[in-house]
Amino acid sequence: MSNVDLSQFKFDGLVRDKIDDLSTLDAQDKETLIMSGVDVDNANRSGSFLQMDHSNVHCRSNDPGVEVMDIKDAIEKYDGLPEYRWKLIDKDKDEFTRNTYENTHGGYFIRTRPGAKIEKPVQSCLFLKAEQVGQNVHNIVVVEEDSELHIITGCSVAHGTTTGAHFGISEFYVKKGGKLTFTMVHNWGENVSVRPRSAGVVEEGGILQNNYILMKPVKDLQMYPAITLKGRGARARFNSVVVAPEGSHLDMGNKVIMDAPDTRCEIIARTISTGGTIINRGHIGAHHVPARGHLECQGLILGNGRIWAIPELDGTLEGVELSHEASVGKIAQEEIEYLMARGLDEDEATSTIVRGFLNTDIMGLPKKLQKEVDRQIDELNAGGAM
Amino acid sequence: MLTIEDLHVNIGDKEVLKGINLEIKDGETFILFGPNGSGKTSLLMSLMGFAGYDITKGKITFKGEDITYAPMYERARLGIGMSFQRPPTIHGLRTRHLVNMCARDEDIDIESLAGRVNFTDFLDRDINDGFSGGEIKRSELLQLMAQKPDLVLFDEPESGVDLENMQLIGKVCRQLLDGRINAEPTRSLKEIREQSSIAGLIITHTGYILDYVNADRGQVLYNGNLCCQGRPRDILEHIRSNGYQECIRCMQ
Numbered sequence: 001m002s003n004v005d006l007s008q009f010k011f012d013g014l015v016r017d018k019i020d021d022l023s024t025l026d027a028q029d030k031e032t033l034i035m036s037g038v039d040v041d042n043a044n045r046s047g048s049f050l051q052m053d054h055s056n057v058h059c060r061s062n063d064p065g066v067e068v069m070d071i072k073d074a075i076e077k078y079d080g081l082p083e084y085r086w087k088l089i090d091k092d093k094d095e096f097t098r099n100t101y102e103n104t105h106g107g108y109f110i111r112t113r114p115g116a117k118i119e120k121p122v123q124s125c126l127f128l129k130a131e132q133v134g135q136n137v138h139n140i141v142v143v144e145e146d147s148e149l150h151i152i153t154g155c156s157v158a159h160g161t162t163t164g165a166h167f168g169i170s171e172f173y174v175k176k177g178g179k180l181t182f183t184m185v186h187n188w189g190e191n192v193s194v195r196p197r198s199a200g201v202v203e204e205g206g207i208l209q210n211n212y213i214l215m216k217p218v219k220d221l222q223m224y225p226a227i228t229l230k231g232r233g234a235r236a237r238f239n240s241v242v243v244a245p246e247g248s249h250l251d252m253g254n255k256v257i258m259d260a261p262d263t264r265c266e267i268i269a270r271t272i273s274t275g276g277t278i279i280n281r282g283h284i285g286a287h288h289v290p291a292r293g294h295l296e297c298q299g300l301i302l303g304n305g306r307i308w309a310i311p312e313l314d315g316t317l318e319g320v321e322l323s324h325e326a327s328v329g330k331i332a333q334e335e336i337e338y339l340m341a342r343g344l345d346e347d348e349a350t351s352t353i354v355r356g357f358l359n360t361d362i363m364g365l366p367k368k369l370q371k372e373v374d375r376q377i378d379e380l381n382a383g384g385a386m
Numbered sequence: 387m388l389t390i391e392d393l394h395v396n397i398g399d400k401e402v403l404k405g406i407n408l409e410i411k412d413g414e415t416f417i418l419f420g421p422n423g424s425g426k427t428s429l430l431m432s433l434m435g436f437a438g439y440d441i442t443k444g445k446i447t448f449k450g451e452d453i454t455y456a457p458m459y460e461r462a463r464l465g466i467g468m469s470f471q472r473p474p475t476i477h478g479l480r481t482r483h484l485v486n487m488c489a490r491d492e493d494i495d496i497e498s499l500a501g502r503v504n505f506t507d508f509l510d511r512d513i514n515d516g517f518s519g520g521e522i523k524r525s526e527l528l529q530l531m532a533q534k535p536d537l538v539l540f541d542e543p544e545s546g547v548d549l550e551n552m553q554l555i556g557k558v559c560r561q562l563l564d565g566r567i568n569a570e571p572t573r574s575l576k577e578i579r580e581q582s583s584i585a586g587l588i589i590t591h592t593g594y595i596l597d598y599v600n601a602d603r604g605q606v607l608y609n610g611n612l613c614c615q616g617r618p619r620d621i622l623e624h625i626r627s628n629g630y631q632e633c634i635r636c637m638q
Contacts, residue, residue, distance in 0.1 A: 342487060
């Protein structure tokens with residue numbers, strides 16, 4: 001993986017004005033945001049957060065059950081957020097993390113009230129607009145006891161050709177009986193480097209459901225969010241759907257540490273390379289019983305490309321139940337023939353199978369976003385990339 | 387409907403069909419018997435056009451068109467439909483979606499078709515994902531009902547099916563072959579049957595399917611050769627009492 005040379009990017013001065021109403025954005029920005037799952041009319045959202053280059057330009061909560069704040073404001077208001085800030089991620093982890101620690105441009109702080117079931121998702125978008133921008137954000141999500149929250153976060157770049165770099169620190173806290181659904185849609189461009197650094201803890205009876213969708217090119221991306229199931233009965237589930245065209249280099253995966261009894265987790269990644277490189281990692285560690293974990297890395301190489309699946313299971317005592325299933329291959333001839341016997345020609349059969357492989361129904365996405373994802377899959381198919 | 391002339395088929399270097407001649411007329415249901423490994427499934431696969439079944443000699447004509455080397459989807463669009471024995475699971479492809487695709491551009495009442503094979507609850511599941519033997523058969527029949535083929539190829543409709551499912555599958559099989567799936571409700575069953583030109587080619591080991599479909603003719607496939615033409619029930623009776631040994635004698 002090529003390293004990111006921080007000196008190539010601007011980390012200061014790309015300040016943007018506030019935008020009170022997201023629907024007033026220009027048509028192209030709006031389009032980009034919609035592709036990342038952002039509802040610009042704000043109608044079906046409990047809150048919105050938009051970070052553009054170095055500024056938080058829009059931040060609002062429409063639901064008294066959930067706080068949505070710029071991280072800087074939250075730090076000020078809550079005396080530095082000592083319980084949550086830099087608790088799960090070491091600020092000296094690597095140069096990107098260190099740089100973000102020293103010069104945080106923004107990011108969101110989202111926290112529910114205990115017991116609050118936030119019905120509509122909170123949306124956020126981390127947006128690169130200026131050429132050569134380097135964006136450092138720090139996000140903190142706190143789901144208080146017995147509350148429920150869905151966050152949809154889209155990451156985007158103004159033009160497919162913009163050069164930029166995004167560094168995002170995210171810390172997730174799901175407290176006792178809480179439930180967080182975190183859906184991330186990446187719409188980067190072919191000249192964007194991305195280094196998210198994420199970690200989370202899930203307490204007793206809490207649930208973290210994480211969805212990740214990447215269908216657009218990205219120069220290089222490296223992320224490996226680590227979740228610790230810290231309380232009895234905690235659960236985590238990761239679903240990723242990823243496409244890497246030529247020029248994309250992805251080193252990604254999920255790590256779950258089951259550090260309490262009665263925990264369960266599932267990591268499912270479905271990846272397609274149409275010329276890019278995908279390193280698909282997965283790690284489940286189980287250190288208490290009963291603990292049940294399942295890991296799936298399914299990869300299709302269509303045309304050229306590389307998929308390197310690295311599933312890891314680490315059980316440290318008798319009674320853990322861990323399993324994995326990994327595959328790297330092409331579309332099964334048997335499946336193509338099955339559909340051809342029903343009258344589909346080879347191209348129709350192939351695109352039907354690819355569409356199924358990338359199916360995101362299980363993620364429970366809002367209708368508009370689901371439609372957008374389906375549209376992107378159709379585009380991939382139509383573009384002959386498959 | 388279907389004419390097969392001197393058909394020779396290889397799988398790799400091995401010849402599995404050694405000069406098959408067979409004609410199936412409009413509206414006729416033909417039953418194929420034979421021991422395991424005799425080439426029955428190979429014949430169906432070759433008719434459908436699967437890769438790996440190399441036709442080295444001979445000719446297949448369907449509805450007047452030479453389809454010997456036609457791609458599979460063209461055969462399907464021309465009107466050949468096949469029920470798979472062990473169909474693959476396709477992740478993320480809903481049964482409902484596939485059934486709709488089987489109908490191509492035609493509008494179908496998918497709920498009512500699914501109701502006929504008691505499959506409404508499966509429409510939103512991934513195709514064949516965790517389906518039992520009987521469920522696979524019902525799913526295959528549902529797809530065929532949507533596809534409306536003129537020639538139905540059915541490989542062992544009774545395999546892996548319990549008695550209750552067998553009744554349902556047998557009944558719907560019959561309806562499919564009699565042309566009753568899409569018939570106008572005002573016409574009498576006799577009229578519909580007589581006017582139906584749908585043909586069938588069914589492989590059976592046990593013969594259970596004969597209790598349901600109106601089979602006209604049958605033959606035994608043995609070691610890549612067809613022999614012993616007769617009434618399906620007579621052939622079944624003969625195999626039951628004498629096994630396939632008699633076929634060897636017969637062919638010598």
